Amino acid sequence: MGRNRGKLARAANLLALLGVLILSGCATSQPEIPAMRPVSEYVKPEVTYPIDIYDPLEGFNRGMYRFNFYFDKYLFLPVTNTYEAITPDPVEDGVTNFFANIRQLYTLANCLLQLKPECTGDTAGRIIVNTTFGIGGLWDPATTLGIRRHKEDFGQTLGHYGVGNGPYLVLPILGPSNLRDTTGLVADTAAFTLLDPFNFEQNEELGMAYVGLNAVDARHRVEFRYYETGSPFEYELVRLLYTRYRQMEIEK
Amino acid sequence: MLRMYKGRAATAARTDRGGLLEIQWLWLLLLLTVFLLLPAPVKAYDYPLQNAYAATIIGTPSDLKAELPKKIREKHFKLAPLEGKEIPKLFWYQQAFRYSLAYQKEQAPLIFIIAGTGASYKSPKMQTLKRAFFQAGFHVVCLTSPTIENFIVTASSSGMPGNIQDDAVDLYRVMSRIWGDIQKRVEVSDFFLTGYSLGGAQAAFISKLDEERQLFNFRKVLMINPPLSLYSSVRIFDEMLEENIPGGPDNFSSFFEEVMAKFSEVYKESDWLTFNNDFLYRVYEKNEPTDSNMMALIGIAFRVSAANMIFTADALNNAGYILPKDLKLSSTDSTTDYAKVAFRTSFLDYFDELFFPFFQSREPDLSRQELIERQSLASIEPYLVQAEKIGMFHNADDLILAPGELQYLTRVLGPRAKVYPYGGHCGNIDHRQNVADMIEFFLQ
Numbered sequence: 001m002g003r004n005r006g007k008l009a010r011a012a013n014l015l016a017l018l019g020v021l022i023l024s025g026c027a028t029s030q031p032e033i034p035a036m037r038p039v040s041e042y043v044k045p046e047v048t049y050p051i052d053i054y055d056p057l058e059g060f061n062r063g064m065y066r067f068n069f070y071f072d073k074y075l076f077l078p079v080t081n082t083y084e085a086i087t088p089d090p091v092e093d094g095v096t097n098f099f100a101n102i103r104q105l106y107t108l109a110n111c112l113l114q115l116k117p118e119c120t121g122d123t124a125g126r127i128i129v130n131t132t133f134g135i136g137g138l139w140d141p142a143t144t145l146g147i148r149r150h151k152e153d154f155g156q157t158l159g160h161y162g163v164g165n166g167p168y169l170v171l172p173i174l175g176p177s178n179l180r181d182t183t184g185l186v187a188d189t190a191a192f193t194l195l196d197p198f199n200f201e202q203n204e205e206l207g208m209a210y211v212g213l214n215a216v217d218a219r220h221r222v223e224f225r226y227y228e229t230g231s232p233f234e235y236e237l238v239r240l241l242y243t244r245y246r247q248m249e250i251e252k
Numbered sequence: 253m254l255r256m257y258k259g260r261a262a263t264a265a266r267t268d269r270g271g272l273l274e275i276q277w278l279w280l281l282l283l284l285t286v287f288l289l290l291p292a293p294v295k296a297y298d299y300p301l302q303n304a305y306a307a308t309i310i311g312t313p314s315d316l317k318a319e320l321p322k323k324i325r326e327k328h329f330k331l332a333p334l335e336g337k338e339i340p341k342l343f344w345y346q347q348a349f350r351y352s353l354a355y356q357k358e359q360a361p362l363i364f365i366i367a368g369t370g371a372s373y374k375s376p377k378m379q380t381l382k383r384a385f386f387q388a389g390f391h392v393v394c395l396t397s398p399t400i401e402n403f404i405v406t407a408s409s410s411g412m413p414g415n416i417q418d419d420a421v422d423l424y425r426v427m428s429r430i431w432g433d434i435q436k437r438v439e440v441s442d443f444f445l446t447g448y449s450l451g452g453a454q455a456a457f458i459s460k461l462d463e464e465r466q467l468f469n470f471r472k473v474l475m476i477n478p479p480l481s482l483y484s485s486v487r488i489f490d491e492m493l494e495e496n497i498p499g500g501p502d503n504f505s506s507f508f509e510e511v512m513a514k515f516s517e518v519y520k521e522s523d524w525l526t527f528n529n530d531f532l533y534r535v536y537e538k539n540e541p542t543d544s545n546m547m548a549l550i551g552i553a554f555r556v557s558a559a560n561m562i563f564t565a566d567a568l569n570n571a572g573y574i575l576p577k578d579l580k581l582s583s584t585d586s587t588t589d590y591a592k593v594a595f596r597t598s599f600l601d602y603f604d605e606l607f608f609p610f611f612q613s614r615e616p617d618l619s620r621q622e623l624i625e626r627q628s629l630a631s632i633e634p635y636l637v638q639a640e641k642i643g644m645f646h647n648a649d650d651l652i653l654a655p656g657e658l659q660y661l662t663r664v665l666g667p668r669a670k671v672y673p674y675g676g677h678c679g680n681i682d683h684r685q686n687v688a689d690m691i692e693f694f695l696q
Contacts, residue, residue: 035576035593036605042593048505049592062584069345089323227345230372230400231560232567233591244512252520 053168053239061170065235069226071173072219080219094138095217101130101137103151105197106188110152114160119150151249154191155184159250168239173215176242297673299680304649305546307676310532318687320383326354326392331429333406342567342581346405351430354382354392359439361471362391363694364427366458368449368678370557372396377448380682381690388691391438393430397451398422399561404568411568412610413561414603416450416482416627420457427458428467443468444694448678449652452478453629456642460635472694475644477652477678480661482627485652486558486599492651493551494598496544501596507548514539550651550677559594562602573606629661636664643668643693645686647675 034040043049055061084092104127111119126142126149133141143149158180166179177185193200200207231237298316301307330348333339339346351373365381367373373394385392396403398419404411408422445468447455452475459473479485494500497507518535566573567581574593581587604620612618625631636642644665646658653661662669670689672680680686 033572033577036573037593037597038576039589039593042596043589044502047502050505050508051588051591051595058586059584062586066583228350228372228374228402230370230396230402231556232342232401232563233560233587233594236588236591237556248512248516248519251516 051236051240053243054165055168055239057167057169061168062235064170064172065175065226068170068173068175072226076173076215076219077225080216083216084220092217092220095213096221097130097134097140098137099214099217100140101127101134104130104149106154106192107150107152109191110154110157111150113154113157114152116152119152122148123150153181153184154187155181155246156250158184159246165243165246168243176238178243178246181246297685299672299674299683299685301676301679302674303543303546304647304651304674304676304679305543305550306536307647307649307674307679308550308651309546309679310536311529311679311681312683313533314528314530316684317682318380318384318684320380320687321387324354324383324386325356326352326382326386328352329430329433331407331426331433334409337406339405340567340570340580341583343401343405343564344583346402349396349406349426350402351396351426352382352392352394353430353434353438354386354390354394355438356386356389356391359441360389360391361442361444361694362393362438362440363444363446364393364395366395366423366445366447366451366454367397367400368447368451369397369399369554370560371449371451372400372402377678377681380687381446381448384687384691385694388695390444390694391440393427393434395423395426395451398454399450399557401560401564404561404564410610412565412607414482414599414607414627415611415623416454416457420454420461423454424458424461424465424467431467442471444472444474445470446474446476446690446694447478448476448681450479450482452476452644453482456629456632456636459639459642460632463635463639470641472696473639473642474690474693475642476681476690477646477650478629478644478661479652480629480657481624481654483603483624484628484654484657486554486603488652488654489551489554490598490600491551492547493555496548496551511545511549514541555595555598558599558602559591559597562597562599562606563590563594565602566606569610571606571610629664633664640668643670645670645672645689645693647672647677647680649674649676651677 087095104123108120108123108127111123125147129142129145129147130137130140133139163180165181169177169179169182171177171182174185198206198210200210227234229237299307300313300316301310328350329352330350332348333346363385365378365385367375367378371377373396378394382392382394398404398408399413403422404413407426408419409425410418413419445455445459446452455473455475456478459470462468462470497504499506515535518531518538522531522534563574565571567575570577572578574590574597575581608620608623611623629636642665644661646653646661646669648658648671650658658671662671670693672686674680675683675686
């Protein structure tokens with residue numbers, strides 16, 4: 001008993017010491033000298049800053065942003081570069097058209113949900129023309145015919161009916177999003193999986209190939225490279241642009 | 253030429269004793285020959301935007317752009333950071349200096365291109381220049397501006413960008429290291445050099461440096477829309493922002509919302525799903541923004557570049573300017589508040605509060621005025637006057653020049669200066685006429 005108490009006391013002392021060390025560690029990392037242009041003086045509470053986007057999970061998001069950089073660097077980009085190197089340009093374009101045609105299904109569903117007749121008509125027309133004359137969507141004769149392309153997803157539908165952004169989120173691999181758009185993404189994906197137009201349920205390998213090629217095509221289409229904008233505020237700028245761009249898409 | 257043919261025609265008329273009619277026919281025939289022999293008639297310069305602010309923002313509408321190859325033979329390379337340079341944790345992702353090389357399979361001239369303020373080797377203007385020179389048969393090396401984070405962190409010896417002489421030395425070092433790395437890969441006949449905006453002015457300083465060091469012996473050097481005095485040019489941009497946000501910089505948010513609303517309006521009704529020059533042109537045509545609105549936009553773009561540069565220099569030197577001294581930020585710490593301060597810091601604030609004290613501590617006798625004068629092409633006027641290899645393309649309505657500065661430059665450079673009537677600041681850089689003229693300048 002006595003020995004135990006001694007042990008406890010020693011453990012308590014150790015904890016206390018650890019606490020002091022941690023606290024003093026914090027103390028020394030606190031800035032001693034304020035900056036010449038301190039935040040306290042130059043950032044005014046009464047001023048609205050467009051760069052402020054609701055981001056309560058910023059620490060997590062920045063970690064995910066960093067993860068995405070590494071994922072890009074060590075897997076996504078090498079695979080995409082290999083794909084670009086071995087695939088002739090017309091084939092690359094065919095793949096892009098094919099997935100674009102499938103994404104038009106999402107657009108069609110969400111045009112309907114938002115009760116937009118013009119968008120619904122155009123998109124249905126595009127899908128029919130491209131799937132038939134464009135041979136399964138590998139070509140894009142609808143654009144040549146001048147049928148307007150729209151882009152709608154369930155995140156936009158939610159926004160259309162007044163759902164706000166919610167907290168900003170950086171998703172693994174997919175990158176910038178927010179709670180509303182992530183919900184939309186989950187719904188769109190779930191609908192596609194339920195409808196299963198290619199019968200992936202019976203043919204898992206084909207499903208895997210579809211997901212893989214879709215991802216590579218998506219990376220192939222996006223020029224963005226992490227940490228190459230030349231700005232130390234890249235995280236903030238991407239967050240602002242994403243949010244504003246989605247707002248414009250919702251208003252369209 | 254015309255006069256010469258007229259002379260011959262007159263001689264022919266005198267010697268011909270035949271009828272008047274024949275003489276007239278001959279006369280007509282000669283005129284026709286003259287017409288056919290003359291080089292294609294010089295078409296009027298058809299860059300469409302005669303408003304300098306609009307030109308600067310919109311650039312060249314796609315139907316007037318030079319036709320350039322979409323895919324070119326190129327590779328991206330890295331240089332290790334300068335030796336002994338400590339990279340703060342905040343810049344953990346800046347591990348190497350990045351550049352690109354577009355290369356020919358056979359022996360060819362090599363051209364270095366230097367990007368303008370706030371632009372990387374991959375920026376849209378660099379893409380245009382790279383493709384144009386590659387198409388014309390050059391090897392092309394694209395270099396990030398010394399004002400960009402990647403350059404400041406990995407390749408700048410002082411980490412305090414904007415000093416054009418130091419930046420030229422840093423660029424020269426980068427260029428010679430690149431040449432060391434790529435000479436096994438490419439066969440080079442001659443070296444050429446160009447740059448736009450600040451990169452243009454830097455090209456002239458590098459050319460002067462090369463006369464001493466003689467590593468490249470550039471055959472020709474072209475400055476595209478360079479500033480004369482860096483200080484004077486940044487003051488113009490600073491003022492564009494500060495004087496054109498309705499209600500002052502504290503009211504930036506409502507101005508921003510207004511601009512976004514105008515963009516959104518055009519986006520909503522247009523066929524476009526992407527943003528490019530044509531989209532901007534449409535916004536411009538539809539809204540007919542005032543000069544003041546456009547100045548504010550240009551000022552904002554410049555301010556973002558300046559803020560990026562200033563914060564990087566501050567953090568890299570642990571200068572305690574915006575980021576408190578000795579504060580070590582990790583990769584998950586927010587920098588949003590520092591961004592807000594940086595966006596409220598003008599280039600001239602930086603000049604007076606960080607840049608000048610930094611260089612004065614190295615050279616106690618240095619005066620502010622002297623430092624300003626060193627950042628001007630006028631400081632190398634004797635070299636510019638005699639260096640036949642250096643040429644300049646500029647625009648009569650370029651915003652970065654104060655009154656009288658273009659006249660000074662054309663006087664110093666004489667026939668080596670070419671001035672287009674329109675284009676604002678670099679708005680016409682990818683116009684087909686400009687691209688053709690650039691190639692011609694180097695191939696002459």
